[in-house]
Amino acid sequence: MRYSEKALKVKESSTLAITAKAKAMKAAGENVISFSIGEPDFDTPAHIVEAAKKALESGFTKYTDSSGILKLREAICAKLKKDNGLDYEPSQIVVSNGAKHAIANVCAAVLNPGDEVIIPAPYWLTYPEVVALAGGVPVIIKTDKANSYKATAKQIEAAVTPKTKALFINSPNNPSGSVYSENELRAIADVVIKHDLLIIADEIYEKLIYDPSSPHVSIASFSKDIYDRAVVINGLSKSYAMTGWRMGYTASPKELAKIIGNIQSHQTSNINSITQMASIAAMNGDQGCVENMRKEFAKRRDYMVERISAIKGFDMAPPAGAFYAFIDVSALFGNSKALKVTDAADFAAELISKKGVAIVPCADFGCDDFIRLSYAMAMDEIKEGMDRIETFVKENW
Numbered sequence: 001m002r003y004s005e006k007a008l009k010v011k012e013s014s015t016l017a018i019t020a021k022a023k024a025m026k027a028a029g030e031n032v033i034s035f036s037i038g039e040p041d042f043d044t045p046a047h048i049v050e051a052a053k054k055a056l057e058s059g060f061t062k063y064t065d066s067s068g069i070l071k072l073r074e075a076i077c078a079k080l081k082k083d084n085g086l087d088y089e090p091s092q093i094v095v096s097n098g099a100k101h102a103i104a105n106v107c108a109a110v111l112n113p114g115d116e117v118i119i120p121a122p123y124w125l126t127y128p129e130v131v132a133l134a135g136g137v138p139v140i141i142k143t144d145k146a147n148s149y150k151a152t153a154k155q156i157e158a159a160v161t162p163k164t165k166a167l168f169i170n171s172p173n174n175p176s177g178s179v180y181s182e183n184e185l186r187a188i189a190d191v192v193i194k195h196d197l198l199i200i201a202d203e204i205y206e207k208l209i210y211d212p213s214s215p216h217v218s219i220a221s222f223s224k225d226i227y228d229r230a231v232v233i234n235g236l237s238k239s240y241a242m243t244g245w246r247m248g249y250t251a252s253p254k255e256l257a258k259i260i261g262n263i264q265s266h267q268t269s270n271i272n273s274i275t276q277m278a279s280i281a282a283m284n285g286d287q288g289c290v291e292n293m294r295k296e297f298a299k300r301r302d303y304m305v306e307r308i309s310a311i312k313g314f315d316m317a318p319p320a321g322a323f324y325a326f327i328d329v330s331a332l333f334g335n336s337k338a339l340k341v342t343d344a345a346d347f348a349a350e351l352i353s354k355k356g357v358a359i360v361p362c363a364d365f366g367c368d369d370f371i372r373l374s375y376a377m378a379m380d381e382i383k384e385g386m387d388r389i390e391t392f393v394k395e396n397w
């Protein structure tokens with residue numbers, strides 16, 4: 001069989017692979033602590049689960065409008081207005097199977113072969129894969145600690161060519177936790193408008209911000225010029241502990257929403273009807289559950305920052321949002337007393353084999369020297385895991 005050349009270039013998701021490995025080791029009775037998981041450990045709030053039960057019991061189990069039922073798209077428009085100051089109509093919203101699917105839909109809708117898409121590194125590992133799968137060419141920009149691993153408008157402009165079609169901005173960022181300020185986003189918006197690009201704004205971690213001096217701002221909200229060139233990506237996975245329910249969405253100009261909707265109507269149709277009812281309850285209900293989870297993440301984040309800062313050879317910019325610590329471990333390469341560690345992948349492999357701690361090496365996030373530790377797990381596990389990591393470094397360097 002000769003497989004699709006585009007498909008053969010798609011890499012396995014390394015985060016899902018590491019998570020699966022840690023789960024398998026746990027299932028085999030090994031004492032593994034996993035910092036690899038990119039999902040909240042909390043249960044989905046009870047009122048959301050109740051709405052799903054009600055949907056099932058009332059027989060809301062049939063096909064729906066492929067882009068999502070009107071009531072849900074109205075709830076999304078109300079959220080975008082209230083939280084982000086954005087005016088969208090339901091016809092501009094397409095509800096998809098998670099933000100991941102929403103992003104893939106956008107790439108399928110806008111990219112022609114050879115179109116370039118600028119992606120600042122560190123990036124969520126799915127971006128370059130879905131760009132390439134849609135025939136586009138990912139163009140990676142490097143960032144540095146001095147700017148908290150954020151791309152500047154100047155760097156973005158320097159990467160623009162006649163083939164540039166779009167730019168990804170993910171704020172708060174996975175894996176760095178960095179949050180772009182309003183001024184930074186305004187400068188980026190100017191570049192997007194000047195070169196007539198599309199901005200794909202992934203705002204999935206919007207509700208998880210710990211630094212009050214870095215509030216979330218949607219780039220699409222600045223002017224009509226940027227709104228017309230923006231696709232806002234969001235979803236319920238991270239802020240409502242709903243990763244398994246699969247709900248994400250795009251908010252975009254009407255013409256693009258129609259094309260995205262057409263693609264989805266032939267590929268997956270509507271997302272699960274029960275999830276749609278649960279999502280309405282999540283979005284229209286009391287938002288206290290979101291804030292309670294954020295507060296718990298904030299405690300864990302502070303603890304992580306304290307522990308990581310005390311480990312010799314670990315270097316990081318404290319995360320302002322999301323639930324990851326992004327750590328430069330290059331100071332440990334090539335100088336271990338006992339181990340052969342020449343990159344972050346070696347570090348991760350030795351750590352899981354010697355101490356049973358799973359972490360994510362960030363080569364697939366565009367940063368070879370870094371590891372990512374998720375703190376979306378219970379505090380006692382975080383403590384035990386950090387003890388093991390600290391001991392591992394002390395014993396071997």
Ligand SMILES: Cc1ncc(COP(=O)(O)O)c(C=O)c1O
Binds near residue numbers: 038097170202236243
């Ligand atoms: C930056 C970012 N965007 C999008 C997603 C996709 O989330 P979902 O498909 O669960 O909505 C993730 C999940 O890890 C993410 O980290």
